[in-house]
Structure formats: C-alpha cells, structure tokens
Amino acid sequence: MHCPFCRHTDSRVVDSRTTDDGTAIRRRRQCSECGRRFTTLETTTISVIKRSGVTEPFDRQKIVNGVRKACQGRPVSEDDLAMLAQEVEETIRALGAAEIEAHEVGLAILAPLRRLDVVAYLRFASVYQAFDGLGDFEEAIDVLRQQQAEQSGQQTIPAAVEPAGAGAKKRSGRRTRPRSLDGVSQPRLL
Numbered sequence: 001m002h003c004p005f006c007r008h009t010d011s012r013v014v015d016s017r018t019t020d021d022g023t024a025i026r027r028r029r030q031c032s033e034c035g036r037r038f039t040t041l042e043t044t045t046i047s048v049i050k051r052s053g054v055t056e057p058f059d060r061q062k063i064v065n066g067v068r069k070a071c072q073g074r075p076v077s078e079d080d081l082a083m084l085a086q087e088v089e090e091t092i093r094a095l096g097a098a099e100i101e102a103h104e105v106g107l108a109i110l111a112p113l114r115r116l117d118v119v120a121y122l123r124f125a126s127v128y129q130a131f132d133g134l135g136d137f138e139e140a141i142d143v144l145r146q147q148q149a150e151q152s153g154q155q156t157i158p159a160a161v162e163p164a165g166a167g168a169k170k171r172s173g174r175r176t177r178p179r180s181l182d183g184v185s186q187p188r189l190l
C-alpha cells in the first residue's frame with residue numbers, strides 16, 4: 001500500500017487493534033520514507049452475487065446511489081441516505097455470510113427506507129419488485145396503511161386478516177432458510 005502523503009510503497013505497523021464491534025482491524029502505520037502516519041482498516045469484503053451470476057464487492061455507495069434516485073424531490077438528506085446505507089451494511093454483515101445475493105441486499109433496503117420515507121419506499125419497491133400495475137401499488141399501500149395503523153396503536157385489525165405466515169403453518173418444522181433476515185422487519189408484501 002502506498003503512503004497517502006508521498007506514495008512510498010513501504011510502511012511499518014506501529015499499532016494494531018480490533019474495532020469495538022469486532023468486524024475490523026485498524027492499523028496505524030508509519031511511512032518509512034517521509035515518516036508520516038496513517039491508518040488502514042482491514043475488514044472482510046462481502047461479495048454480492050448479481051442475477052447474472054457475476055459477483056462484485058458490496059459497496060455502500062451503490063446503496064446510496066440506488067436509493068437516492070427513489071428519493072428525488074423527497075425530504076431525504078444525504079445524511080439520511082448515508083445512515084440508511086450503514087444500516088443496510090450492518091444488517092448484511094449480521095448475516096455472517098461472505099457472499100450474498102443481490103436480492104437480499106434489496107430486501108435489506110426496504111425496511112429502513114420504509115421508515116425513512118413511504119413515497120420513496122413505494123418508488124423503490126415498485127422497481128425492485130417489478131410492480132406491474134395499479135393492483136401492485138394498491139396492495140403495497142394497503143400493507144403500509146395496515147402497518148401505520150398497527151404502529152399508531154390501533155388494535156382493530158382482526159387476527160383473521162393477518163396473513164397465515166409460514167411460521168404459523170409449519171411451527172413444528174425447523175426453520176430451513178439458511179440465511180434469513182432475522183431481526184429485520186420485512187414488509188408483508190413480499
């Protein structure tokens with residue numbers, strides 16, 4: 001690695017410690033040419049497997065760019081986008097997998113985006129989930145309304161309306177999905 005000050009190719013490690021969350025190692029280095037110090041961060045890369053089968057490294061900036069399009073004209077700041085991307089990365093790292101499919105990245109975006117801005121969420125979901133017509137939007141909006149009602153503390157939704165989830169049907173069976181997004185509240189329209 002080049003020294004960021006003088007581009008010299010040799011440096012020595014003067015300090016090395018694991019970050020608080022244990023996901024990376026921070027090394028303090030000193031350039032053997034100019035003597036200045038800089039920090040490197042060593043972390044595992046996560047490969048994203050695209051639908052075409054091509055893999056590329058997970059990149060937070062790609063999340064920001066993708067979501068920014070859906071947020072045009074909405075009261076969403078660059079800070080909001082950066083925090084959303086960070087949350088997505090944390091969700092994905094928590095899966096503990098070295099490789100992840102692109103659609104799982106999309107899934108991890110939906111929940112935080114829904115909290116951030118419902119209009120942007122609908123735009124993103126409509127592209128990501130290939131909405132095909134008014135019916136898909138209506139369905140998604142119904143789910144949003146239901147969730148908002150639940151959040152505002154109304155308990156008027158009869159239990160019968162709740163979708164019979166796989167959990168209810170197969171309670172006896174063991175969960176077989178290898179990498180579930182546990183801890184992420186997934187929208188029911190999935």
Ligand SMILES: [Zn+2]
Pocket residue numbers: 003004005006007008031032033034035036
């Ligand atoms: Zn240097």
